[in-house]
Amino acid sequence: MTLDTSTEVTSAPPSGSRGARARSREWAERISRAVPSIGLIVLLALLWAAAALFVPEFANGSNLVNILRQSADLVIAALGVMFVLLIGGIDLSIGSVFGFSSVVLATLVFGGTPVPLAILIVLAVAAVAGAVSGALTHFGRIPAFITTLGMYYILFAFAQMISNGLALKLPPGTMLQGLSRGTVFGIPNVVLVAAGTAVVAWMVLNRTPYGRDVVSVGLNRQASRLSGLPVSRVAVGVFMISAVLAAVSAILLTARVQSGEPALGGLTGTFEVITAAVVGGTSLFGGRGTVLGVVVGAIIIRTIGNCITLLDISSLLYQTVMGVLILIALIVEAVRLRQKGGVE
Amino acid sequence: MPSSEIETPAAIRRRGLSPRLANGLGIAGAAVLIYLLLAAVVPYFATPQNMTGLLANAAIAAIAALGLTLVILTGGIDLSVGGVMSLVGLATVANVGAGVPWWLAMIVGMLLGAVVGVANGLLVALLRVPSFVATFGTLGITAGAALFIADGRPTVLLPREMIAFGNGSVFFIPYLAILAVVVLAVLQFLQGSTRWGVNTRSTGDNRHVAALVGVPVKRTLVAAYATSGLLAGLAGAALTAQLSTAGPQQGEPYTLAAIAACVVGGVDLLGGKGSLWAACLGAVFLAALRNAMNLQGVQPFTQDLVTGLLIIVAVFVTVSGRGAVQTLLGRLRPAQEVRS
Amino acid sequence: MTGPTASAPSLEGTAAPASVLSAREVVKYAYDETGAPITGSDVRLLKGVSISVRPGEIHALIGENGAGKSTFIKVLGGAIPAEQGEVAVEQQPVVFGSSRRARELGISVIWQEFSLSPKLSVLENMFLGEEITKHGLLDRSEMRRRSTAALARLGVQIDLDRQIDSLSTSEQQIVEIAKALDRDARVLILDEPTASLTGVEADQLFAVVQELRRKKLGIVLVTHRLDEVFEHSQRITVMKDGATIGTFDTETMTRESLIQKMVGRELGSYFVRPNAVAGEAVLEVDGLSCGRAVVEASIVVRAGEIVALGGLVGAGRTELCRLVVGADRATAGTVRLRGRDISRWTLRRRLDAGIAFVPEDRKSQGVVLAMSVQRNLTTRSWRSLSRRGILLSPRREQELAESLISDLEIKVHTPLQAAATLSGGNQQRVAIGKWLVKPSSLYIFDEPTRGVDVGARRALYALIAGLVERGAGVLMVSSDLPEVLGMSDRVYIMREGRIAGEYAAAETDESELLRAMLPETHAEVAS
Structure with missing residues (x-):
């Protein structure tokens, strides 16, 4: 064994010079x-600039507000699925959480339940559905796309039933x-509501121990467990x-159309939400x-939708x-x- | 040559039926039992007319499930099946409308499906995108394209021969079922008698080992997804022939139906294990279940619920069966974290 | 090379008869996951290794953990390239680009990790990737004939249709050997073939190996079992510290003389002995078991002492540590921490109660590579850094990280850089650092200095010594005997899942510890 004291591979500035550098x-x-x-x-700005040039009626104050209004529900649901994607999972059930929540909300309100209570019940039921998917995935070791696809069909069936x-x-004149x-x-x-959700999501992800746990587990589940994180x-x-965030999104949509829609969402809905998260730079490999x-990803998606409508393309x-x-x-x-040699 | 048989006590215990055969017999036995049960309990179930309808329905799901089985054997999944089926249905109708002979239109539909499959395969094999994500993306594209092409409406324009092919039968055996059996036979032959089968299963069983010993892993992956696309195309064209229309969303339920058929047929979602004919039996079983529920007047929504639950239960059973083995191994080696 | 015992590699025996496989002065740098050499580090895995294998001999390759045997056979088998030196097959110098090329030249390695596809049949595995076809169709009968013939040459019969994972380990090994034989292997390298075999199975294996020797194959046997070496081998090459000590005729050696050749590594002066007196027991493990990996292990660690856990790779040391922290579940036995029975506690609860665990595999278990140094260091403190457990204070988090970075002298540009960008020694300090915020009563280190530069080692030793001086107990797994003797107060040696002995570090030496580590005879394992 050679005993010459080696130099570290990464040389660093002497410890005194910490400071400006x-x-x-x-x-x-x-x-x-x-x-x-x-x-x-920048991409969104370019998109808006291009649309303003080429799409008639686009660069119009009320249309821009409209885009933001239309983006709200997508932002909320996409923020929710981002958390699942962060730990390397996927949630295909979102689309039918939409329809299911919408139907439950409308039925409750129609039956005379006060709106705030009805909203709470909807959120609680959605939380239970999410917990079942999560528990089957984590404890049952079933791939997430199977559990959530199964959950998709189960909630879809419940909504239809x-x-x-x-x-x-919905009865007219409710607070919805x-x-x-x-x-x-x-x-x-x-x-x-969407902005508030985004702020809370940002706080949870960046300023709470739970958010740190999510990122750490997403990057390395084994090391996180051995560090004592609550995996x-x-x-x-x-x-x-x-x-729950999918349900919040569904409540906004239900309020917009003023009726409980069992067909709200669907696989297309799931798809839209995951696309927003992925276009927004969320890695499907976790972490x-x-x-x-x-948020920007969701707005981009809705902007494209807006342009398609305005251009009168199908x-x-x-x-x-x-x-x-x-x-x-x-x-x-x-x-x-x-390039980073990260996969595998 | 002196030959001393290796007979450890463990080896003696493990003797008996080969696991593959035992597994197959188990599934076949269960199928017969369920058939007898349904025949006894559900009126009109066992009538020849009903059986014919049931088999025709099962055939379409079975064709899609056969392709999907190959993908699952390599350790992946193909969620794009339903989108491809819708799209191919519309393309077939359009081609027939343009004067292409119906059988040629079906072949063109298969090739269209294969193109989507190759795209899936390249994404998975070369870019190493998780298969459920890549195929979810192509599901979106194909389903969206189908909606766009159809302008949201079903289209009807089919020659009489094609409708006859989709609905006719000989001796109560529907043509579609015969088609499915032919596909099964061809695929079984290719998988059983060429390198392809071994390559497919070893890729899904342990990709690292497969690559190490020189199995062309990437080519095998692309071939599996391409076949799945090809057969989804065939299933889509067959569905159009059966319904004599092409709706922009008529393929959608078949993603779940095909996955369910494979899972119920015991194809291991982790790859490497599963048989083609068991997946077909799975399709027949699910069709029988649906048929029986229809006859009993069960609402279609409840049927979806049952299918959804069945998938989760079936996967849970295969996984926890494996889980038990892992627990045993875990006694010997420290447990490894499983990342799903 | 400064060690007094590290003699020039001996090349005796190359004269006659002609060697079928030989290697001269092979040098191998440390390499990363992709197999690329790491230059700019002083770590040399091989510092000039030579061997010459004759046809018709069983050539044992022995040495302590970390002597470089595995690396060497990887080079011989073509799995990794060497930076310097020469490998020759039948006197012709060769460069193996891959394992496949090596196999084509007649060199087959049977690794401990088999390259068999577990869910496929024996027949399918025999020709996986190289199937025989006729007109594009699998020629099953020809493959069956050749498989049966290869197995028959070994004197065994195995049902070719059985699934690999239904075979016993020795049967799987025999399938691998038969596969090599079918491809006309001239040299067979066996990597600890009997490590997980029962006595009966090992006998079967050696019957096969002796059969091959009679057929004039050259066989390299890597093993820790000296009785196998004496019973079966003709010559022995001893490795130490990445170099060959020499090649000897088995007849001229005794167990004792062999052990003397294996030990005697240089005792560096860079260990840091803590200045502390052992106090009350921190950890009491009684009869802890988990399958065959750990069998009725009982150990005690006291406050203010460093206890080393020695043994060969696979002896159950890591497994024992994981059972103590609760990462795996024990089937029997109790664990007490400061007198409290924690056997039924979860991993998290045990860690919170004062056990710190720095795992062996730093990159996949010790740190989260893609996460910043700061977050890695504060992982254990996120809850205590937040007001009412809800909102974290980023300022306090950064202060904590910076104080740890300066205390541990971790070399970073900024606490926000990813842990992956640090050198091994610095990563290890990060892995340890997260446990220093709140003092634990027991620190478990699994191979803390593996892959760490010599210069950085001393700092780690000082760190460990400091913990003990502050009243903690330390349990340290180490394969490095000088390190065990230099750092610990007491040593437990594990062998095949059991605690084989307990020694006061001051009253023992390397050869005594190594004797305790090496298995005497094959373990007779029921079931």
């Missing part, structure tokens, strides 16, 4: 991390109507967050995703465009990981 390194690190989100914002497959009109149509200082309520709580909890990115093209988007996002992600 270390700070600048820190900022460089922070900025390099923000690059994907900044890139997305409760509603007999028919839309249920105000929720959907009202504004505060000219800002639509739904936009405020089960994370693995089940993220599915509950996903289902990486930002609230800002997901709205049916929408889903294909989303499919292409998700694949592009995937390829970008895979290539980036490959």
